[in-house]
Amino acid sequence: MLVDFFYSLREGELKVSVTEYLALLGALRAGLARYSMDEFYFLARTCLVKDESLYDRFDRIFGAYYQGIEAAFGTAGAEIPEEWLRQQFDRLFSDEEKARLEAMDWDELMETLKKRLEEQKERHEGGNKWIGTGGTSPFGQGGYNPAGVRIGPGGGQRSAVKVWDKREYRNLDDSLELGTRNLKVALRRLRRFAREGAADELDLPGTIDSTARNAGWLDLRMRPERHNAVKVLLLLDVGGSMDDHVRVCEELFSAARGEFKHLEYFYFHNCVYEGLWKDNRRRHSEKTPTLDVLHKYPADYKLILVGDATMSPYEITYAGGSVEHFNEEPGATWLQRLLETYPRAIWLNPEPENRWRHTPSIALIDEIMEQRMFPLTVAGLEAGIRKLT
Numbered sequence: 001m002l003v004d005f006f007y008s009l010r011e012g013e014l015k016v017s018v019t020e021y022l023a024l025l026g027a028l029r030a031g032l033a034r035y036s037m038d039e040f041y042f043l044a045r046t047c048l049v050k051d052e053s054l055y056d057r058f059d060r061i062f063g064a065y066y067q068g069i070e071a072a073f074g075t076a077g078a079e080i081p082e083e084w085l086r087q088q089f090d091r092l093f094s095d096e097e098k099a100r101l102e103a104m105d106w107d108e109l110m111e112t113l114k115k116r117l118e119e120q121k122e123r124h125e126g127g128n129k130w131i132g133t134g135g136t137s138p139f140g141q142g143g144y145n146p147a148g149v150r151i152g153p154g155g156g157q158r159s160a161v162k163v164w165d166k167r168e169y170r171n172l173d174d175s176l177e178l179g180t181r182n183l184k185v186a187l188r189r190l191r192r193f194a195r196e197g198a199a200d201e202l203d204l205p206g207t208i209d210s211t212a213r214n215a216g217w218l219d220l221r222m223r224p225e226r227h228n229a230v231k232v233l234l235l236l237d238v239g240g241s242m243d244d245h246v247r248v249c250e251e252l253f254s255a256a257r258g259e260f261k262h263l264e265y266f267y268f269h270n271c272v273y274e275g276l277w278k279d280n281r282r283r284h285s286e287k288t289p290t291l292d293v294l295h296k297y298p299a300d301y302k303l304i305l306v307g308d309a310t311m312s313p314y315e316i317t318y319a320g321g322s323v324e325h326f327n328e329e330p331g332a333t334w335l336q337r338l339l340e341t342y343p344r345a346i347w348l349n350p351e352p353e354n355r356w357r358h359t360p361s362i363a364l365i366d367e368i369m370e371q372r373m374f375p376l377t378v379a380g381l382e383a384g385i386r387k388l389t
Contacts, residue, residue, distance in 0.1 A: 005065050009048060012061040016048045023047045187259045187385065231262040233297055233342065237307025238267045238280060240323075245350035248376055249306060252348070256304075264297060270311040270323060271331030271365075272338065290334060294341045302388045303338060303345035306376065309365040310351060316364050335368045345369070346384040350376040 002025070009016045024047040033039035041062060049058050206221035213219075234256055236249060256263055266276035266288065275287035314321035316331045339345055347365060349356070353375045356362045366373040372387055374380040 005044075008061055008065050009058070012057060014049065014054060014057060014061065020048050187255050187381070229262070230260060231297075231301040232256065232260045232264070233293075233301040233303050234263060234265040235272065235276065235303070235305045236265060236267050237270060237305075239269050241308055241310045242350075245308060245376075248350050252306065252376065252381075262301075264301070266293065268307075270307070271315050272305075272334045273322060273325075273327045273331060274329065274334070290337075294337060299341055299343065301342055303342035304384075304388075305338075305345070305347045307347070307349065308351045309347070309349055309362040309373070310359055311361045313361050313364055316361060316368075332364075332368055335365070339369070344388050345372065346387055347373040348376045348381065348384060349373055353380075 002021075006016060006021045024044055027033070027043055027047060028040075033043045044062070045055065045058055049055060201223055203221040203223040206223065207219065210219040210221050211217065234253070236253065242249070253265070256265075266278060267280055267283070268276055272290060274290055276290055276293060277283040277287045279286060311323065312321065315323060316335075319328055319330055320326045321330065347369045349362065351359075351362070356366075356373075362373070372384075374384040374387075
């Protein structure tokens, strides 16, 4: 019954063998995943995926096939939690309701949240005061407020200035085939070649010239291999609103990995702060201090930041303004440190350029970057590369 799922994985360029597929069927017959979609997901991933770098690709294929798998399991034994029935997701508000909601300033927002936590004793849904779901209060989840604190997962309005929840992000797939060669061609203009290493490559023009000067006696000439000497430090925004731009960022990441021998990359969320990370699965436990990055990679690296710069202005200008943690210094301070260390730097923004003027945080980032923000399009990338060179 899972033959279509097997072929979906193969079409998605996951090299799943018949043996692995039969192992999955055997595990299902043994009852290792009964009525739980989570159990089936982990079982299928364990049986079918050989390399953890392919987990993201598997997740996308699994998500597309999810409805069919759910139907195969049926609903026997399944219970719908009361919480699912009570909570209202993505509640819609009229323009008049939204217009009446006024954003608090940062200090007032934090002080009010502290008081609510002390006063509230039970769960609340709807309304405009308590911490709950589906309301217009500045605190809670699943409702609407232009500058509130989201507590817990979800939240379709994306207007929170801080989030109390442990969120997990996925690594970008650096093996993704490009949908267009233009990104790769644009990056190629940044390359700078130099001869490095031992003289173990035949220098054909030199050999011909030396042989001719030696009265026809063969005189072999060798030279060091030619390498791309440009160094790139790539910082990638991940999670939140960047989920809408995963595809184009993966294409850029894949192209950069193919074009630059000296490429270092790190992830951040919304704005750069005191810590960066290499693996989104371990970002809570294996962070690299940003100061260490500044000290390890010298000024001859070219810095490329990739992000939609769409966030609360608090995250850029205030200590403690980060959406996920309490940052002791504003994001703007860390961006300035990056620019002081790497004078050749640009910011690539996947958001359409005609939306930039409607987002205050984009204007703030562009000002800090000294107008070196470019759209993540072929034309924008070419303009950014010219700026770096």
